[in-house]
Amino acid sequence: MKIIGLTGGIGSGKTTVAQLFSELGVPIYIADIEAKKLTDTSKVIRRKLISLLGEEAYKGPKLNRKFVADKIFNDKTLLEGVNAVIHPKVAAHFIKWVSKQKATYVIKEAAILFENGGYKNCDLVILVTAPKAVRIARVRARDNASSIEIEQRMKNQWSDEEKQKLADIIIENIDLKTTREKVETIHNSLSKLPSL
Known part of the structure; x- marks a missing residue:
């Protein structure tokens, strides 16, 4: 495939x-949608993002997207840090998803x-x-x-x-x-x- x-x-x-x-x-695998789901459900991502950005990174069970966006969009180092937390999880999720597909x-x-x-x-x-x-x-x-x-x-x-x-x-x-x-x-x- x-x-x-x-x-x-x-x-x-x-x-x-x-x-x-x-x-x-x-x-079709839409990485952005899957990343959003994973940031709301993965305990590992949650723990790492709170460690990186502080408790405000989450509102209850969901990522506080506005807070995170405001923090990272003018700070390349923080943006890279957030990406380093999320991207490997999305990549692993994608590999699992591919294994279930039956298309050319x-x-x-x-x-x-x-x-x-x-x-x-x-x-x-x-x-x-x-x-x-x-x-x-x-x-x-x-x-x-x-x-x-x-x-x-x-x-x-x-x-x-x-x-x-x-x-x-x-x-x-x-x-x-x-x-x-x-x-x-x-x-x-x-x-x-x-x-x-």
Whole structure:
């Protein structure tokens, strides 16, 4: 079974692309969703994050996402520390998930697949891109965030130019119809790949 990485900057539309693959019957693992579940349920993650960020890191059983986001987004060292706690757990969870799938290939969708080195464990990586102005408009509409907040989040991710050097396939996601056609073409190619 092939592991296909799917990534892209904030607002690029990687979740939309993942949904299009899902509609074609491809198993999709969305790392961000699984990470959120694990931060709320893993006692090990909870203990380590409280040790790193303090008791306020959790509100009852759930991660205090706003508090954590405020702490890490302007502090690279803390951000790296939080990632070092969460990413290995998500990676182990993903391996377990893959072992239960019965498809020619699966997709692992992760926002920071290149930044955290996860791309090295993929057979191919698809990068979703869109012009910066389009990405900002999408995130403003989705998250009700200011342009300044969005730009700050973008600074914590590699630029599309950096990612393109490592990507195997690039989907420029501006028009849904064109993107859907591209996904179908990629799916047809990937479905013919010999399994490992």
